[in-house]
Amino acid sequence: MEESTIAKQNKNVPVLPWMRSPVDVSKFEELKMALQNMGFKTLFPVQLAVWQETIGPGAFERDLCINSPTGSGKTLAYALPIVQMLSTRAVKHLRALVVLPTRDLALQVKQVFAAIAPAVGLSVGLAVGQSSIADEISELIKKPEHEAGICYDPQDVLQELQSSVDILVATPGRLMDHITTTKGFTLEHLCYLVVDETDRMLREAYQSWLPTVLKLTRIYDENLMPGVNNFLPFASGSLKTIRRCGVERGFKGKSYPRLVKMVCASKLKPLYLVAVLQHLGGEKCIVFTSSVESTHRLCTLLNFFGDLKVKIKEYSGLQRQSVRSKTLKAFREGEIQVLVSSDAMTRGMDIEGVRNIINYDMPAYVKTYVHRAGRTARAGQTGRCITLLRVHEVKRFKKLLQKADNDSCPSYSIPSSSVESLHPFYLSALEKLKETVQSETSRKAKVGPKFSRVSKGEKKSLEE
Numbered sequence: 001m002e003e004s005t006i007a008k009q010n011k012n013v014p015v016l017p018w019m020r021s022p023v024d025v026s027k028f029e030e031l032k033m034a035l036q037n038m039g040f041k042t043l044f045p046v047q048l049a050v051w052q053e054t055i056g057p058g059a060f061e062r063d064l065c066i067n068s069p070t071g072s073g074k075t076l077a078y079a080l081p082i083v084q085m086l087s088t089r090a091v092k093h094l095r096a097l098v099v100l101p102t103r104d105l106a107l108q109v110k111q112v113f114a115a116i117a118p119a120v121g122l123s124v125g126l127a128v129g130q131s132s133i134a135d136e137i138s139e140l141i142k143k144p145e146h147e148a149g150i151c152y153d154p155q156d157v158l159q160e161l162q163s164s165v166d167i168l169v170a171t172p173g174r175l176m177d178h179i180t181t182t183k184g185f186t187l188e189h190l191c192y193l194v195v196d197e198t199d200r201m202l203r204e205a206y207q208s209w210l211p212t213v214l215k216l217t218r219i220y221d222e223n224l225m226p227g228v229n230n231f232l233p234f235a236s237g238s239l240k241t242i243r244r245c246g247v248e249r250g251f252k253g254k255s256y257p258r259l260v261k262m263v264c265a266s267k268l269k270p271l272y273l274v275a276v277l278q279h280l281g282g283e284k285c286i287v288f289t290s291s292v293e294s295t296h297r298l299c300t301l302l303n304f305f306g307d308l309k310v311k312i313k314e315y316s317g318l319q320r321q322s323v324r325s326k327t328l329k330a331f332r333e334g335e336i337q338v339l340v341s342s343d344a345m346t347r348g349m350d351i352e353g354v355r356n357i358i359n360y361d362m363p364a365y366v367k368t369y370v371h372r373a374g375r376t377a378r379a380g381q382t383g384r385c386i387t388l389l390r391v392h393e394v395k396r397f398k399k400l401l402q403k404a405d406n407d408s409c410p411s412y413s414i415p416s417s418s419v420e421s422l423h424p425f426y427l428s429a430l431e432k433l434k435e436t437v438q439s440e441t442s443r444k445a446k447v448g449p450k451f452s453r454v455s456k457g458e459k460k461s462l463e464e
């Protein structure tokens with residue numbers, strides 16, 4: 001074979017090891033169309049593996065713990081078998097519960113279920129506190145239709161309340177609200193429980209939601225109530241996925257294409273960041289900082305730089321949900337090119353086309369590094385992860401990389417002329433930032449201690 005042909009073929013080989021053996025999904029008739037509508041022609045390895053353990057020979061005989069690299073398709077890995085199994089159900093009951101730590105992640109997972117479940121006649125609900133509890137209840141619980149004017153025993157009415165959804169995606173807080181107060185909300189028919197982002201879910205107690213759910217499902221299991229879970233042979237086995245935040249494997253001994261470090265003087269960090277952003281020429285980026293306060297400060301500063309030819313927005317837990325959703329939509333659609341965020345908000349977030357991750361603040365732990373880096377190069381796409389380091393951080397960063405099976409990574413060089421030319425803009429942006437911070441601080445002082453989280457952070461040096 002000619003060298004050029006071989007080179008061409010090699011170019012087509014997927015970079016990531018887990019993508020090298022795709023599976024033809026045409027045999028899964030029921031969901032085939034839905035998957036094709038999503039533009040998916042093959043299953044990813046983790047999806048095939050879970051399918052084998054559930055619908056395939058494994059036949060849901062045991063609980064599952066799924067651990068695979070970020071961006072490898074874990075959501076669909078559990079969504080597909082659940083939807084496939086429930087597709088034969090006759091009566092609508094809440095049979096699958098997926099719990100995630102944040103509202104944004106829950107919305108994302110709900111979208112995946114919503115893309116495939118209707119194809120087999122299933123409905124998906126969301127309990128995340130996005131709307132009022134009354135609105136949520138009316139979405140989740142179907143009231144009996146009684147003739148007007150006839151009086152019924154409340155107990156009968158209660159028994160007639162039924163779930164409007166087969167699958168519920170929830171955050172722990174709202175789930176607990178429904179468990180404790182919503183009439184007609186029951187877990188007695190639950191067959192599948194997915195604990196997504198498990199390490200985080202188990203580290204934080206979240207009102208003891210897990211013991212509560214397990215206790216409630218066990219009560220019904222133990223009592224073997226007639227009619228409960230009896231439509232499927234595997235009904236008592238719940239499905240759990242555990243996302244351990246371990247190190248991405250599979251790159252040992254090979255160059256790691258997505259890793260770039262950059263060293264700069266600490267006071268000039270924002271300058272270097274701007275130079276990098278300009279260098280990336282409008283490619284979609286997420287810039288990670290260490291806290292909501294520095295997210296706010298950095299984003300404000302960047303926007304004072306004048307015309308950077310990229311739209312930069314903050315994405316933070318201090319913002320209202322509606323603001324965050326709007327920002328995320330604009331980022332997905334490419335109207336915003338740079339999102340500045342801290343870790344809590346973006347974990348597990350799936351946004352197509354993020355080409356670059358920039359660690360403005362170095363991550364403290366390797367797992368944080370992996371989660372951040374995992375926002376790019378998803379589903380076999382390419383991407384890079386750039387870390388801005390102060391000189392004294394280099395040694396620690398190298399150690400952190402070794403924990404991720406990486407011995408080295410290239411330095412990213414920016415011509416000094418591009419950094420120097422930005423200096424005057426930086427000085428004037430800093431001045432404007434100081435004024436903004438001062439006016440924000442005095443405004444918040446008038447409002448009261450509610451905003452103490454922001455003002456505390458703002459006491460830090462602005463140039464930091």
Ligand SMILES: Nc1ncnc2c1ncn2[C@@H]1O[C@H](COP(=O)(O)OP(=O)(O)OP(=O)(O)O)[C@@H](O)[C@H]1O
Binds near residue numbers: 040042043071
């Ligand atoms: N079979 C498939 N074919 C093509 N693309 C897919 C397939 N399955 C999933 N994807 C895409 O891959 C991306 C990553 O999927 P997903 O968010 O489920 O990854 P993940 O493993 O949960 O990542 P993380 O650990 O970071 O949460 C998504 O954009 C999804 O649409």
